[in-house]
Amino acid sequence: MADCTIDWDAFFTLHHDLPREGPGSDAMTEQVARGLPPLPAGAILDLGCGPGRQTLVLARTLKHSVIAIDTHRPYLERLAMAADHAGLSTLVETRQQSFFNLADEPDGVALIWAEGCIYIPGFVDGLRMWRPLLVPGGLLVASDVVWLTDDPPDEVRAFWDEEGAEMRTVEEKCIQAAAEGYEVLGTHTLPKQAWWDEYYAPLEARSAALRDGAGPALTQVLDGNDHEIDIWRRFGDSFGYVFFVLRKVADDSP
Numbered sequence: 001m002a003d004c005t006i007d008w009d010a011f012f013t014l015h016h017d018l019p020r021e022g023p024g025s026d027a028m029t030e031q032v033a034r035g036l037p038p039l040p041a042g043a044i045l046d047l048g049c050g051p052g053r054q055t056l057v058l059a060r061t062l063k064h065s066v067i068a069i070d071t072h073r074p075y076l077e078r079l080a081m082a083a084d085h086a087g088l089s090t091l092v093e094t095r096q097q098s099f100f101n102l103a104d105e106p107d108g109v110a111l112i113w114a115e116g117c118i119y120i121p122g123f124v125d126g127l128r129m130w131r132p133l134l135v136p137g138g139l140l141v142a143s144d145v146v147w148l149t150d151d152p153p154d155e156v157r158a159f160w161d162e163e164g165a166e167m168r169t170v171e172e173k174c175i176q177a178a179a180e181g182y183e184v185l186g187t188h189t190l191p192k193q194a195w196w197d198e199y200y201a202p203l204e205a206r207s208a209a210l211r212d213g214a215g216p217a218l219t220q221v222l223d224g225n226d227h228e229i230d231i232w233r234r235f236g237d238s239f240g241y242v243f244f245v246l247r248k249v250a251d252d253s254p
């Protein structure tokens with residue numbers, strides 16, 4: 001997860017060639033995607049796709065074209081190569097674009113997938129901003145960090161405050177989603193393994209490899225990264241990453 005005050009060159013030196021850019025796993029993406037109700041007609045957008053592990057799983061599982069959107073071109077280039085390699089290039093379109101100013105799709109949007117990126121606009125603002133793009137009955141699936149306890153320790157509370165995360169419990173986020181005009185179809189909590197195997201483990205190894213000779217900006221990024229992993233190791237039972245599967249409620253429904 002990124003802190004807005006950091007040096008982006010240093011950030012991308014650390015976050016280069018990692019399997020994924022947030023907690024998750026192919027198995028979890030597939031499980032959530034398989035559980036979706038039938039989609040209405042329209043495009044599928046994968047917002048903040050990063051290197052695009054979930055894009056490939058979505059295209060393969062839903063057998064539907066996916067428009068993968070990110071601002072960081074190297075992630076999109078990696079995804080395009082991976083799609084080609086996986087024989088999915090006809091189903092994956094990459095777009096270098098900000099999810100803060102998405103244009104309407106010609107046939108509307110049936111599914112917005114926002115894995116590990118809704119914290120950037122904020123959960124409520126993201127739900128509000130992307131809802132008008134969805135066709136009636138369209139779905140929004142977002143994964144976000146939440147409290148798994150009603151009484152988190154002060155140190156972990158202070159950490160997430162400093163990160164600027166809008167920490168809530170699952171129940172509180174479901175209430176927020178309903179207030180923004182969504183029906184909550186389900187929630188799925190990532191297993192702890194999905195934080196480690198393809199996210200924190202490679203990040204920790206890369207951080208260690210970059211330590212020697214790192215300048216002040218990179219050292220600051222590495223310190224922040226290692227602190228986040230340490231927080232997860234010590235307090236990882238009190239917070240988690242949860243997929244929210246949401247359906248747009250019609251504007252005129254009571």
Ligand SMILES: C[S@@+](CC[C@H](N)C(=O)[O-])C[C@H]1O[C@@H](n2cnc3c(N)ncnc32)[C@H](O)[C@@H]1O
Binds near residue numbers: 022023048053075098
């Ligand atoms: C935490 S990463 C998650 C990446 C990917 N979904 C995953 O789970 O591996 C957040 C992603 O959002 C992208 N991003 C940040 N701001 C963005 C914006 N305004 N529009 C589109 N993408 C953005 C970043 O480049 C990064 O790839």
